[in-house]
Amino acid sequence: MTNKNDALLAFVQWVSLTDFGKPFEHEVKFNRRLKSTGGRFFPKDLYLDFNEKMYDVFSEDVFRKIVQHELVHYHLYREGRGYKHADREFKVLLSQVGGLRFAPPLPDVQYLTYTCLSCGQTYRRRRRLDVKKYRCGKCRGKLYSL
Template sequence: MTEINQIDLQALAERLSLTYFKMPFQHQVRFNSRLRSTGGRVVFPRRGSRILEAEIYMEVNPKLSNEQLPGIIKHELAHYMIYLQKGLHHENDRDFQRLLVKVAAPKYSPLVSVHKSAYLYRCQGTQHHEFKRSRKVDIRRMRCGIDGSRLMLVSEYHAK
């Protein structure tokens, strides 16, 4: 978990923007605790098909460590700088990938997506089809989608 506050986060983003991209980032940067597996994102609000330039902002995951934070901010700033040059783009865009290498920003988030639960069901028909689910299923109501027989919970796993 990062230990910097909102003001220091804003200052860090502005400093990295000037240092690595030679352009100011004059939009808001904030923490978003709802982000799970992604390190951050730049949000381009729209009204119809038009992007509202004045309302662009960056969100950063507060679960990142202080060592990971500059890399993620550089990655998101690269998205913003490519947007200024070319407009909206994709992660695998060649110019974006080159810019990541140039500023030594990570391609992927260091955070790992963790599934909290996993359930394994087996149908009680002759074929014994198996189904993995992330959510629990009501076996009194649900049936096997292949042969229509009843389901049985075989195992469940809960991650912390």
Template sequence: MEKQQELISFSGEDLQNLVQKISRDFFEGLPYIKTTFKHSAYFNNRLRTTAGRYFINQGNIELNPKYYEKYGLEGLISTIKHELAHYHLHQMGLPYKHRDKEFIALVKIVNAPMHAKPMRQYKYVYTCSTCGVSFHRMKKINTNKYRCGKCKGTITLKETV
């Protein structure tokens, strides 16, 4: 699932340069994109559940360093492309939200993901002994009390992560 690779230590300036390079390489020259990235991009250690976010009022992009540690440079670049899609559309006065067709089209053009890979690691994996469906849980459950929601079969603890 995760690739073990050498992580590059990014200073604030290195990250800013990477975001500007991705903006130039993937967004410059597209028909309706007429801006380059002129705001700040930085890591925020307090982010827990999101890979990155674009601030509409300031125009800045925040990125999660733990997401980078888990998924490497490839995960970081895909997050930057996603946030830059929000940025460029908003700067041009176009619809920039996830549900907007312009955003969906731009994300497909630059090959950015619509959603980030999950950050959460589940501790327990349960399986149904009848139909084989797997359940991922953070908390341990009483297998005598609960049944499979699909077929009502018995649930067994498969593995502990």
């Protein structure tokens, strides 16, 4: 079975060769806890992690631009050049490869809220509930969508 982290590593290696003409020779991993951050570069061990939700949600084109951003850090750092966001070399290489400065926000998952007006219990559901059929789980009261 193919591990998702292996697929990520293969993708990062491919972006590195295709867009930078240089190999990526270290580790990558998904991180489920990242929120608005697309990925991170750890200079100490040249390790990268990436936002797993963004990989799941965004198109390959967009995720590729997130990978490019981290690879700009990676390759500049390995070459002893300015690898930080404020460095001129970082800005120049990032715009050359077309990487993103900031990852786009993840789409908000839409929840519908239902409230029982008898006991005040609220319920959050991703899908619409038939309030004629479903009643409050606590008191069997009628649910209202807000």
